[in-house]
Amino acid sequence: MNILVIGTGYVGATTAILLAKLGANVTGLDLDEGKIKQLQNGVLTFYEPGLEPLLQEQMQEGHLTFTTNAMAVEQHEIIFICVGTPSRYDGSTDLSAVRKVAERIGQQMSSPKLVVIKSTVPPGTQKRVKRWIQEKQIKPISFDVVSNPEFLREGNAVYDAFHPDRIIIGSDTEAAGKQVHALFDAIECPVVLTNPQTAEMIKYASNAFLAAKISYMNELARLCDEIEVSVTTVAEGMGYDPRIGRSFLQAGIGYGGSCFPKDVRSLLSLGAELNTELGILKRVVDVNHSQYRYLMKKVKRKLGLLRGKRIAILGLSFKPETDDLREAPALAVISELMEHGALLKVHDPVAKLPREMQFPSIKSFPTIEETLLGAHAVILCTEWKAYVEGDWESWRPLLTEPYVFDGRNVLNAGRLKSLGYHYEGIGAR
Numbered sequence: 001m002n003i004l005v006i007g008t009g010y011v012g013a014t015t016a017i018l019l020a021k022l023g024a025n026v027t028g029l030d031l032d033e034g035k036i037k038q039l040q041n042g043v044l045t046f047y048e049p050g051l052e053p054l055l056q057e058q059m060q061e062g063h064l065t066f067t068t069n070a071m072a073v074e075q076h077e078i079i080f081i082c083v084g085t086p087s088r089y090d091g092s093t094d095l096s097a098v099r100k101v102a103e104r105i106g107q108q109m110s111s112p113k114l115v116v117i118k119s120t121v122p123p124g125t126q127k128r129v130k131r132w133i134q135e136k137q138i139k140p141i142s143f144d145v146v147s148n149p150e151f152l153r154e155g156n157a158v159y160d161a162f163h164p165d166r167i168i169i170g171s172d173t174e175a176a177g178k179q180v181h182a183l184f185d186a187i188e189c190p191v192v193l194t195n196p197q198t199a200e201m202i203k204y205a206s207n208a209f210l211a212a213k214i215s216y217m218n219e220l221a222r223l224c225d226e227i228e229v230s231v232t233t234v235a236e237g238m239g240y241d242p243r244i245g246r247s248f249l250q251a252g253i254g255y256g257g258s259c260f261p262k263d264v265r266s267l268l269s270l271g272a273e274l275n276t277e278l279g280i281l282k283r284v285v286d287v288n289h290s291q292y293r294y295l296m297k298k299v300k301r302k303l304g305l306l307r308g309k310r311i312a313i314l315g316l317s318f319k320p321e322t323d324d325l326r327e328a329p330a331l332a333v334i335s336e337l338m339e340h341g342a343l344l345k346v347h348d349p350v351a352k353l354p355r356e357m358q359f360p361s362i363k364s365f366p367t368i369e370e371t372l373l374g375a376h377a378v379i380l381c382t383e384w385k386a387y388v389e390g391d392w393e394s395w396r397p398l399l400t401e402p403y404v405f406d407g408r409n410v411l412n413a414g415r416l417k418s419l420g421y422h423y424e425g426i427g428a429r
């Protein structure tokens with residue numbers, strides 16, 4: 001089975017490696033030459049624990065190659081679309097990369113194809129992809145377009161790829177649905193076979209629900225602060241109820257990343273387009289936008305004027321175990337602190353400060369100790385293990401002032417207080 005995976009970012013690279021491991025001959029195609037060169041050398045273009053050895057293994061075994069040659073469409077029966085689907089300025093989804101790929105498939109098609117959309121695309125997109133392919137065909141050749149949304153989490157991509165909670169397949173025809181199902185035969189998990197529009201909706205509904213869970217807890221965390229209750233204990237107590245579940249109840253400075261923010265915006269945009277009020281989701285976004293500001297208020301209340309204050313930022317990435325900075329709350333915190341004239345010292349185990357944030361008033365340090373040295377306050381933005389399990393006792397004398405603001409509610413408040421820190425979380429105590 002020859003499979004072409006178009007787009008070799010987080011999802012494309014992981015999908016290509018998974019399909020190769022499951023026994024297919026896979027080619028990864030991307031228009032980014034630098035990315036492809038790196039992949040051809042067996043090196044991932046992003047940080048993802050455990051993925052690179054699998055990449056190298058599959059390349060060595062001859063199951064996986066990479067190319068920038070768009071003519072590759074011709075030589076593959078199955079084509080996965082894994083290109084980006086970012087937000088447009090109005091929150092709707094920019095499908096231009098998907099469209100380009102679809103049109104290219106149409107132009108190059110000389111034999112029947114099965115096209116699988118893995119990118120997250122708004123309900124109704126499968127129909128449009130079919131049309132875009134058809135419009136560019138030189139002569140009519142039969143093809144199918146199946147929706148097969150991806151649910152992996154960055155930082156857990158290997159586990160999630162091989163042990164998904166479910167596989168969703170949205171197809172117009174039973175045969176094409178079965179063909180996609182067969183590709184994942186070796187994976188044991190529930191499979192939902194449905195129509196494409198439903199499959200597309202399942203993806204958005206899932207991400208938006210998880211985002212809603214987080215915003216719900218974040219809003220409650222503010223109330224918990226007022227009534228001097230620990231939102232972490234509240235979440236623990238709630239989580240024992242299987243109807244609620246334990247996951248995604250962690251309050252903090254809000255969700256970020258390349259998906260929750262854009263996918264919630266996309267769903268809201270679809271609702272607006274169809275005159276359907278999605279009031280809960282609007283509030284989910286509002287809470288998320290104001291959540292880092294809520295932490296900033298605490299910082300200002302304690303430190304007073306921020307001008308000239310040295311503030312240590314622990315963590316840049318939108319969550320641990322990734323170097324992804326897309327919509328990372330840490331960047332919003334940094335921007336606000338800079339506006340107030342603070343001097344920033346930042347650390348992240350893997351993520352690098354983006355070029356547009358490289359100013360003289362903000363410095364990156366290779367070690368946590370150097371970052372903390374002389375700081376008037378510490379703000380933890382990402383719960384990397386190195387911070388959660390850090391040696392806060394030996395770090396205490398490094399600080400000029402002992403203020404710790406825990407944007408992820410992951411530090412042991414009692415212990416920090418006993419070490420002489422002033423600790424504030426978000427509804428945590």
Ligand SMILES: NC(=O)C1=CN([C@@H]2O[C@H](COP(=O)(O)OP(=O)(O)OC[C@H]3O[C@@H](n4cnc5c(N)ncnc54)[C@H](O)[C@@H]3O)[C@@H](O)[C@H]2O)C=CC1
Nearest residue numbers: 007008009010011030031032083084085097119120150154
């Ligand atoms: N990052 C994640 O954890 C998840 C992402 N998704 C969805 O998967 C899709 C891809 O996301 P990521 O992998 O994060 O994006 P990404 O930005 O890391 O990768 C997209 C890749 O597509 C390439 N590309 C763009 N246009 C192309 C074209 N015409 N031909 C060939 N290559 C092209 C880009 O150069 C880039 O390498 C998005 O729709 C996203 O919402 C779904 C689940 C998880």
Ligand SMILES: O=C(O)[C@H]1O[C@H](OP(=O)(O)OP(=O)(O)OC[C@H]2O[C@@H](n3ccc(=O)[nH]c3=O)[C@H](O)[C@@H]2O)[C@H](O)[C@@H](O)[C@@H]1O
Nearest residue numbers: 150151152153154214248249250254255256257259318319
């Ligand atoms: O569509 C996508 O791209 C993916 O989006 C999320 O995965 P990801 O963005 O990698 O990361 P999550 O672990 O879901 O975390 C997202 C954000 O929520 C925050 N979060 C998460 C959980 C929680 O309890 N509280 C909380 O603030 C995290 O810090 C992070 O900023 C989903 O979990 C995946 O299932 C989905 O495939």
